[in-house]
Amino acid sequence: ESATEDGERPTYSVATDNNYVPFEFIDQETDELVGFDIDLINAIAEEAGFDIEIEQMEFSGIVSAIPSGRFDIGIAGMTITEERKENIDFSQPYYDAGLILAVLEGSEEEISSIDDVDGKTVATRVGSTSEAYLEENTDANIEAFPEITEAYQSVLTGRADAVLYDKPNVEYYAETEGGGELVTVGDLLQGEQYGIAFPKGSELRDEVDEAMDNLKESGEFDEIYNKWFGG
Template structure:
């Protein structure tokens, strides 16, 4: 066999090896691309649970850290989608998103439309008034008053149950606080962590929190009504995060030491 033929054969073998290697690399890339995606719906104006960082524009907060940790536990890529709070459940029902995490209180009405995970956070409603307001000391003083709350929240629902009140609903808690400071309403009803976070970060002396919390509310992650399998997987991931200490780390980052 001539050297020319030997060179041709060796060259052919090398080219075939390169083609196979290229196919292998492409297959590896395709496998990585097939990592399951978890489409998460949220209304990012509910600090400290979900809000948009002013500098990076990333979605951040307790819920955002938690769902990314859950996604990692599930081996899924988390994609956050921003939308209005009242659009979340319809988006879930239509399949545009896989889950909702948005400081959503578990209640019977919502449970008819979605499947909830086990509670991941316990909250309650509190009141913010202007600093010079001495007439409102608690929920018992709210009848006949002008109230503000975020649209679609339990704060708005509870406000409407109070006798002779007018409840104005806003797209975000920040807008409700602005209306309070402007004198357009007498009080804001919000989930306690939202009120606490506002008082802590705003540094304002113009408003104050009064009274004891009303109700004990539990937040849950929602999946489509027929997708109980995904809800069970999230429950399992959440339990793992609590056991390995990751949940406590996230909690303490946003709220301080967790009381067991």
């Protein structure tokens, strides 16, 4: 947190990830960090009148770094959960997501829903709500990778039987790098909402919520949403 004199624009540190399409990822052509979350936090900063310094790290690192106060803000498609709320304060929800299972094209009959994964190898990401879901609700062999793209690759190369992850990320990856070979099966398993993360008791949270209200009212939020998700 940066102490500032009156009138000076504060700079806040923002922890994010760079492996989570289309929320935060490296644009292959420009080599720049882009995505829905990146546009959103920049718009919020501009609206609220502060500067940001973005640091990229592994998703599970963000979940543990925010409670420590090492960063002022965390934005990384982070699901608001009761467990995380014990150590993290969240903004108002800004995106409705949920978990979906995906398999290699051609295996949809073998694994047509989450009921078919017991005894199978299911890939996911370390420290995610999907990892927790698999642990709590299935007898699958869970293979959790630091980066979700490694989990998708493991299904595409036949090392894992399925992948469980957030629907918007699965769908975006399937359409792009997945080359149509990764197909979703079954229903949305668990509705989830994303929130921006703050250390407990952070005064910045209300400021960010207010800025987000303004962006929602002005239509700027919808513009950013449509840029990444169509509509």
